[in-house]
Amino acid sequence: MSAARLWQLAEVLEVPVSYFYEGLGQDAAIDREPEPPEPYAGKETKDLIQAFYSLSERPRQRLLDLAKSLNETEPEVVRHAFP
Numbered sequence: 705m706s707a708a709r710l711w712q713l714a715e716v717l718e719v720p721v722s723y724f725y726e727g728l729g730q731d732a733a734i735d736r737e738p739e740p741p742e743p744y745a746g747k748e749t750k751d752l753i754q755a756f757y758s759l760s761e762r763p764r765q766r767l768l769d770l771a772k773s774l775n776e777t778e779p780e781v782v783r784h785a786f787p
Contacts, residue, residue, distance in 0.1 A: 705713075714721045743749065756764060 710724060711721055714723065717723075756767065759767065
C-alpha cells in the first residue's frame with residue numbers, strides 16, 4: 705500500500721497514520737515463534753546430497769528406494785528400473 709493511500713485511509717478513519725504501525729516495534733518480534741531452520745541448509749544435508757550424487761546410477765536408485773521404503777506406513781513391492 706502506498707503512503708498516499710495509507711494517509712487517505714487514516715483520514716477516512718480519523719486516526720493518525722501511526723495507528724497502522726502500532727505494535728510493529730521490538731515487542732512484536734519477541735512475541736513471534738522463531739522460524740524453523742531451513743532443512744536443506746544444514747551441513748549434514750549437503751554432505752548427504754554430495755555423497756548421493758557421487759554414486760553411480762544403480763546404487764543411487766537402490767538408496768532412493770530404501771529411503772522411500774523407510775518412510776512408508778505399509779510395505780509395498782519396490783520395482784526397480786534395472787534388472
